[in-house]
Amino acid sequence: MNAHDKKYIVIWAVLLVAMGVSIALGEFVGNTAVVVTIFVIAAVKAWLVVAEFMHLRYEAPWLKWVLGGALLAVVAFLGGVTPDVAFHWSVIPPKVETPADAAVAVVKPLEPGDAERGGKVYGTYCVGCHMADGKGNGGTTAADFIGDPSRLGKTDEELLTSIAEGKTGTIGTMPPWKGALSAQQRVDVLAYVRATFGAK
Amino acid sequence: MSHSATLHHEEERTATGISTGKVAMWWFLASEVAIFGGLIMSYVVCRVAHPEWGEEAAHTISAAGAFNTIVLLTSSLFAVLAHSAATHGNMQKASNLLFATVGGGVVFLCVKAYEYHHEISEGFTPVSSLFWGFYFFMTGLHGVHVVAGMTALTWAALKARKNQAPWAVEYTGMYWHLVDVIWIFLFPLVYLAS
Numbered sequence: 001m002n003a004h005d006k007k008y009i010v011i012w013a014v015l016l017v018a019m020g021v022s023i024a025l026g027e028f029v030g031n032t033a034v035v036v037t038i039f040v041i042a043a044v045k046a047w048l049v050v051a052e053f054m055h056l057r058y059e060a061p062w063l064k065w066v067l068g069g070a071l072l073a074v075v076a077f078l079g080g081v082t083p084d085v086a087f088h089w090s091v092i093p094p095k096v097e098t099p100a101d102a103a104v105a106v107v108k109p110l111e112p113g114d115a116e117r118g119g120k121v122y123g124t125y126c127v128g129c130h131m132a133d134g135k136g137n138g139g140t141t142a143a144d145f146i147g148d149p150s151r152l153g154k155t156d157e158e159l160l161t162s163i164a165e166g167k168t169g170t171i172g173t174m175p176p177w178k179g180a181l182s183a184q185q186r187v188d189v190l191a192y193v194r195a196t197f198g199a200k
Numbered sequence: 201m202s203h204s205a206t207l208h209h210e211e212e213r214t215a216t217g218i219s220t221g222k223v224a225m226w227w228f229l230a231s232e233v234a235i236f237g238g239l240i241m242s243y244v245v246c247r248v249a250h251p252e253w254g255e256e257a258a259h260t261i262s263a264a265g266a267f268n269t270i271v272l273l274t275s276s277l278f279a280v281l282a283h284s285a286a287t288h289g290n291m292q293k294a295s296n297l298l299f300a301t302v303g304g305g306v307v308f309l310c311v312k313a314y315e316y317h318h319e320i321s322e323g324f325t326p327v328s329s330l331f332w333g334f335y336f337f338m339t340g341l342h343g344v345h346v347v348a349g350m351t352a353l354t355w356a357a358l359k360a361r362k363n364q365a366p367w368a369v370e371y372t373g374m375y376w377h378l379v380d381v382i383w384i385f386l387f388p389l390v391y392l393a394s
Contacts, residue, residue, distance in 0.1 A: 004284050012277040019269050019387075026262070026392035038388045046381045053280040053377045063218060063226055070230035074237030078245070085245050128330060141327045166255075172328030175252045 011052050018045050088124075110184055113191025121181060121189040122196075129174070134197035142171060145197035152198050159190055225371050229378045232345075236382050239341070243334045243389060256331040257390060259324060264315050265391035268308050269383065275304025276380040279353070279373035282360075286369040291360045294369050298357035301376060305350040312343055335390055342382055349376045 022041050028034045051057040056064060122130075129142035136142035143151045152159070163186045166176035177186065213220050247253055282297035316336075326336040352375060356368035 002284070002288070005281055008277060008280050008284065012273060015273045016270060019266065019273070022388055022392060023262070023266055026388070038392055042384050042388050045384045049276060049377050049381050049384070053276055053380075054374050060216075060218060063223065066223075066226045066230045067233065070233040070237065073234050074241060077238050078241040081242070081245055085249055088249075129327075137327070168323060170323070172323045172325060172332075173256065175256060175329060175331075177252070179252050180250075 008053070011048055015045055015048060110187055113187040113189075113194075115188070115192040115195040117185075118188035118190065118192030119196075121185050122192050125177065125180060126189065126193075134193070136171070139171065142174065143169075145193060149199065152194060156190060159193075160186055163190065219367070221367055221371055222374075225374050229374065232378055232382075236338075236341070236385075239338055240385055240389065243338065246330060246334070247389075250330070253331045256324075256329060259319065259322065260335070260391050261315050261318065262391045264311050265387050268311050269387050271304050271308050271311070272380045272383050275301045275308075276377050278304065279376045283370045283373050286360065286366045291363045291366065294366075295357045295360035298353050298360060298369065298372070301373075302350050302353050302357065305346050305353075308346055309343065312339065338386055339390065342379070342386060345379045345382070349379050 018041050022038050025034050025038050025041075050067070056067065123132075126142075130136045130145070131141070134145040135147060136144045138144060139147060145151050162174065163181070164176060164178040164183075167174045181189070216223060278297045278301040282294040282301065285291075285293040285297060319332075324332050324335075326333050349372070352368075352372040356365065356372040359365040359368055
C-alpha cells in the first residue's frame with residue numbers, strides 16, 4: 001500500500017470519528033453552542049473530503065475560486081433572505097409562553113376571540129397547510145373545514161387543544177402551536193376560522 | 201496512432217494548465233453547490249424561525265441516517281482509492297474499487313427506501329408540513345444524485361475494466377465525493393438538530 005492510500009484511510013477514520021462526536025453531541029441539541037459545534041464539525045468534514053479526496057488543496061488557486069464563487073453566492077443568498085424572514089416574523093413575533101406570561105394570564109383573563117386579529121394569525125401560520133380557502137387542498141395537506149363539517153363540529157375546547165398541542169390524524173401531523181402562538185392568538189384564530197369557514 | 205496514445209492525448213487536453221475535463225467538473229460541481237446551498241440555507245432560515253419543527257425532526261430515524269453516513273464516507277474512500285490505483289496504472293483494481301463504491305450507493309438507497317416507507321406509513325408525507333416537505337425534497341434530490349453518481353461510476357468501472365478512460369475514474373469519483381459532502385450537511389440538519 002502506498003503512502004497516499006494510507007493517508008486516505010487515516011482521513012476516512014478521522015471522518016468517522018468526527019461523525020461519532022456529532023452524534024454524541026446530538027443528545028444536547030437544546031444548547032445553541034452545541035448546535036454550532038455540530039455544524040462546525042460538518043464543515044470540517046466537508047473540507048477534508050473536498051481538500052483531500054477531491055484534491056482541491058493541490059489545485060491552482062483560481063480553480064479553488066470556482067468553488068469559492070459558488071459558496072459566496074450561497075452566502076449572498078442567505079444574507080438576502082434573512083432580513084425578509086426576520087421582518088416576516090417581527091410582524092407577528094413567535095411567542096413562547098413563560099411562567100411570567102402564565103401569571104399575566106391569571107391576572108388578565110383572555111379577551112373573547114377577535115376574528116380580525118385571528119385572520120392575521122391564520123394568514124401567517126395556518127394558511128400554508130389549511131390554505132386561504134380553508135379546504136387544506138381538498139383535505140390532503142390539512143383538515144378541510146368546508147368539505148368536512150365534523151371538523152368544526154367540535155367544541156371550542158377540543159379545537160383549542162388541537163391548536164395548542166397539535167394533532168396526528170389520517171392526513172398527517174399538525175404541529176403544536178402553543179410555543180409560537182399566545183393563548184390569546186389561539187382564541188383569535190379559532191374565532192376567525194369559525195367566522196370564515198364555519199356553518200353559516 | 202495507438203489507442204493508448206489517443207487516451208494520452210485526451211488526458212492532456214488543456215487550455216489553462218489544468219485538464220479541461222477537470223475544470224469542467226469543478227464548474228459543474230460548483231453549480232451543484234449553489235443548488236443544494238440555496239435549498240439548505242432556505243431550510244436553515246425556516247428551521248431557526250420554527251423551533252417547533254424539532255418535534256417533527258425527532259420522527260426521523262437517526263440510526264439509519266448515521267449508518268448511511270458511514271456507508272457514504274466508506275464509499276468515498278473506495279472512490280479515492282480507485283483514483284489512486286488508476287494513477288498507478290492498475291486499472292483492474294480501480295474498476296473493482298469503483299464497483300465497491302457503487303455497492304455503497306445500493307446500500308444507501310435501500311436504507312433510504314426503508315426510511316421513506318417507515319415515515320410515510322406513519323403519516324409523514326411530503327405535504328404533511330413544511331418540515332416534511334423540506335425533508336423529502338432535500339433527501340429526494342440527494343437520492344437522485346446518488347442514482348446519477350452510481351450510473352456514472354458503473355460506466356467508468358466498465359471502461360476501466362477494458363483499460364479505458366482513466367480520467368473517468370477521477371471525474372466520476374469527484375462527483376461521488378460531492379454527493380458525500382452534501383450528505384455530511386444533510387445528516388445533522390434533518391437527523392441531529394431535533
